[in-house]
Amino acid sequence: xxxxxxxxxxxxxxxxxxxxxxxxxxxxxxxxxxxxxxxxxxxxxxxxxxxxxxxxxxxxxxxxxxxxxxxxxxxxxxxxxxxxxxxxxxxxxxxxxxxxxxxxxxxxxxxxxxxxxxxxxxxxxxxxxxxxxxxxxxxxxxxxxxxxxxxxxxxxxxxxxxxxxxxxxxxxxxxxxxxxxxxxxxxxxxxxxxxxxxxxxxxxxxxxxxxxxxxxxxxxxxxxxxxxxxxxxxxxxxxxxxxxxxxxxxxxxxxxxxxxxxxxxxxxxxxxxxxxxxxxxxxxxxxxxxxxxxxxxxxxxxxxxxxx
Amino acid sequence: xxxxxxxxxxxxxxxxxxxxxxxxxxxxxxxxxxxxxxxxxxxxxxxxxxxxxxxxxxxxxxxxxxxxxxxxxxxxxxxxxxxxxxxxxxxxxxxxxxxxxxxxxxxxxxxxxxxxxxxxxxxxxxxxxxxxxxxxxxxxxxxxxxxxxxxxxxxxxxxxxxxxxxxxxxxxxxxxxxxxxxxxxxxxxxxxxxxxxxxxxxxxxxxxxxxxxxxxxxxxxxxxxxxxxxxxxxxxxxxxxxxxxxxxxxxxxxxxxxxxxxxxxxxxxxxxxxxxxxxxxxxxxxxxxxxxxxxxxxxxxxxxxxxxxxxxxxxxxxxxxxxxxxxxxxxxxxxxxxxxxxxxxxxxxxxxxxxxxxxxxxxxxxxxxxxxxxxxxxxxxxxxxxxxxxxxxxxxxxxxxxxxxxxxxxxxxxxxxxxxxxxxxxxxxx
Numbered sequence: 001x002x003x004x005x006x007x008x009x010x011x012x013x014x015x016x017x018x019x020x021x022x023x024x025x026x027x028x029x030x031x032x033x034x035x036x037x038x039x040x041x042x043x044x045x046x047x048x049x050x051x052x053x054x055x056x057x058x059x060x061x062x063x064x065x066x067x068x069x070x071x072x073x074x075x076x077x078x079x080x081x082x083x084x085x086x087x088x089x090x091x092x093x094x095x096x097x098x099x100x101x102x103x104x105x106x107x108x109x110x111x112x113x114x115x116x117x118x119x120x121x122x123x124x125x126x127x128x129x130x131x132x133x134x135x136x137x138x139x140x141x142x143x144x145x146x147x148x149x150x151x152x153x154x155x156x157x158x159x160x161x162x163x164x165x166x167x168x169x170x171x172x173x174x175x176x177x178x179x180x181x182x183x184x185x186x187x188x189x190x191x192x193x194x195x196x197x198x199x200x201x202x203x204x205x206x207x208x209x210x211x212x213x214x215x216x217x218x219x220x221x222x223x224x225x226x227x228x229x230x231x232x233x234x235x236x237x238x239x240x241x242x243x244x245x246x247x248x249x250x251x252x253x254x255x256x257x258x259x260x261x262x263x264x265x266x267x268x269x270x271x272x273x274x275x276x277x278x279x280x281x282x283x284x285x286x287x288x289x290x291x292x293x294x295x296x297x298x299x300x301x302x303x304x305x306x307x308x
Numbered sequence: 309x310x311x312x313x314x315x316x317x318x319x320x321x322x323x324x325x326x327x328x329x330x331x332x333x334x335x336x337x338x339x340x341x342x343x344x345x346x347x348x349x350x351x352x353x354x355x356x357x358x359x360x361x362x363x364x365x366x367x368x369x370x371x372x373x374x375x376x377x378x379x380x381x382x383x384x385x386x387x388x389x390x391x392x393x394x395x396x397x398x399x400x401x402x403x404x405x406x407x408x409x410x411x412x413x414x415x416x417x418x419x420x421x422x423x424x425x426x427x428x429x430x431x432x433x434x435x436x437x438x439x440x441x442x443x444x445x446x447x448x449x450x451x452x453x454x455x456x457x458x459x460x461x462x463x464x465x466x467x468x469x470x471x472x473x474x475x476x477x478x479x480x481x482x483x484x485x486x487x488x489x490x491x492x493x494x495x496x497x498x499x500x501x502x503x504x505x506x507x508x509x510x511x512x513x514x515x516x517x518x519x520x521x522x523x524x525x526x527x528x529x530x531x532x533x534x535x536x537x538x539x540x541x542x543x544x545x546x547x548x549x550x551x552x553x554x555x556x557x558x559x560x561x562x563x564x565x566x567x568x569x570x571x572x573x574x575x576x577x578x579x580x581x582x583x584x585x586x587x588x589x590x591x592x593x594x595x596x597x598x599x600x601x602x603x604x605x606x607x608x609x610x611x612x613x614x615x616x617x618x619x620x621x622x623x624x625x626x627x628x629x630x631x632x633x634x635x636x637x638x639x640x641x642x643x644x645x646x647x648x649x650x651x652x653x654x655x656x657x658x659x660x661x662x663x664x665x666x667x668x669x670x671x672x673x674x675x676x677x678x679x680x681x682x683x684x685x686x687x688x689x690x691x692x693x694x695x696x697x698x699x700x701x702x703x704x705x706x707x708x709x710x711x712x713x714x715x716x717x718x719x720x721x722x723x724x725x726x727x728x729x730x731x732x733x734x735x736x737x738x
Contacts, residue, residue: 009533009537010534010537013531013534017531064588117361122360122361122362122365122368123365123553123582124553124554126556129588132588134564134567136567153541154536154539154565156565156567230531230557231530231554231557232530232553232554232557234553236362236553237530240530272534275534275535276534276535276537276538280526280529280534
């Protein structure tokens with residue numbers, strides 16, 4: 001494949017990764033920003049989203065789009081409620097203390113993973129995409145100095161992959177509007193800025209925490225529902241999103257939503273392009289190296305604010 | 309209780325002691341009495357190393373069902389040497405480290421007579437050295453060339469399934485002769501994939517062809533489109549073999565990548581084992597070819613042996629579970645469990661196997677085997693066992709996707725799969 005079309009294909013693949021990663025990482029970043037806790041079980045909420053999407057779509061039957069639409073609306077809510085319950089029953093009991101929360105969420109990680117293994121089983125199961133047309137993409141070449149369109153071999157994407165990018169963008173805009181324009185967003189930002197002051201002003205901080213934890217998990221589940229028709233639901237699928245989300249959140253700046261989105265696009269696209277031109281392993285190595293460099297030279301992340 | 313009896317009989321202290329001594333003797337009787345009978349009434353214990361979880365789980369589920377069916381049939385016919393067979397299954401998580409621990413459990417904790425059933429090559433390579441150290445006969449059902457290459461030891465045998473080297477060698481003439489001379493191969497980036505990588509190139513070159521591209525993909529990968537642009541434009545045949553939980557995604561994305569202008573495609577059915585051929589997105593496979601170890605769909609010339617085996621394991625004519633048509637089997641591989649168990653039975657009967665002391669005799673008896681005719685015990689086809697390399701050789705099937713089903717178009721002979729010995733395990737000491 002020539003360099004131009006090759007790069008375009010790589011960018012498209014990278015954009016799908018970036019879109020899903022942005023949703024997942026924004027969830028993680030939100031939880032850290034507001035609650036100051038590191039949610040190690042975040043990847044399992046992602047996995048749970050995919051598995052529940054399979055379950056909902058296989059229950060409903062009929063046209064694939066119907067089941068998928070129901071899954072897209074209901075699964076993030078279900079996972080969010082579960083996460084909020086986990087927050088109220090577990091994390092609240094350890095007073096959201098950072099160290100103990102890490103251990104508690106590791107426990108939640110194993111519980112979710114093993115319960116899925118015991119009920120859903122060890123198999124990867126597919127979800128039929130609501131629509132999936134292959135779109136061949138043209139490229140420009142110059143014949144005798146005049147531009148001419150042609151269709152390179154293998155340069156294509158699918159309508160569903162483009163829809164994933166679009167849907168993720170919409171959800172992210174929604175999250176941003178919710179954080180900046182609504183009362184709930186105001187409460188969350190107030191809690192993020194100063195927990196004690198928020199409490200003094202009568203903000204129900206515990207309830208905000210449960211809401212944020214549920215919202216974070218719901219975003220991960222939403223990302224999983226979007227990706228599961230491309231990949232498949234599997235009980236071990238939570239590992240990679242967790243790792244990549246951490247990388248993205250550290251690079252973007254813990255708790256900074258714009259930083260997280262920019263870092264997700266950076267990591268997603270570079271993962272796509274480096275994987276295509278060199279190897280996926282190299283892409284992971286470079287991402288990890290970038291994390292190390294950010295931690296050394298700009299510990300607050302690219303967009304984070306230095307805390308005193 | 310004892311004192312109660314003593315009181316009732318109203319005997320003296322001396323008498324009571326006598327009674328107690330007699331009671332103790334009777335109490336201990338079952339222990340030594342069991343010992344003398346041990347050789348005949350204790351079951352033969354087969355430690356079954358199974359991939360219940362991890363990336364090999366789909367294979368594990370069907371290896372389990374096949375093993376259960378074969379053992380049931382062996383026991384219904386009177387067991388081995390008059391003793392029942394008991395399977396002790398342990399999950400290895402498709403993990404080499406856990407695999408070695410499982411082998412150790414079989415030998416020291418469960419008192420198994422033999423170990424059996426491992427599939428994924430990295431687990432076999434991780435476990436076999438431990439089996440050799442523990443002197444536990446270890447019958448693998450793996451396809452890997454690691455047995456016949458001489459990498460393992462005298463205690464490891466593969467008498468129920470052919471290895472990748474002979475499969476690849478038998479496929480190359482068909483690929484180069486019918487599909488094209490310029491081949492790009494896509495294979496999993498670990499032991500089993502390397503058997504394909506190392507053996508396809510010379511086999512294709514021997515047919516006057518050329519391998520123009522080699523693309524290795526980690527078996528835990530979940531997204532594949534990013535690998536496909538590396539397929540050279542001049543490619544005439546794409547040769548694919550993939551394993552892991554995401555094989556369906558792999559094949560689907562392969563189709564999306566090529567669209568209407570696909571080259572010829574030759575795959576190992578591993579890329580679609582346990583996957584329904586009717587899954588959405590697989591339509592492009594129509595007219596492509598697959599290697600099959602044993603035909604998944606019941607063929608028009610189905611043998612009575614295949615019919616019996618299929619019914620015993622609970623597989624319908626489309627290769628899916630009779631109780632759930634969506635639960636597709638790993639039909640091209642799992643026959644290896646059935647056939648291996650019958651080889652173990654034949655070996656134990658020839659060796660007059662009584663217990664772990666006869667393990668070396670069992671291995672010598674299997675090493676002495678040669679011809680295994682097509683039969684209910686060997687439903688996949690007639691086989692030839694090489695005692696020196698511990699590897700069996702047999703027919704291979706090439707199927708074409710026709711109306712969404714796999715139809716056998718070519719069956720290779722055993723001779724097509726033979727290659728010179730690379731090791732003589734019989735020269736190693738026990």
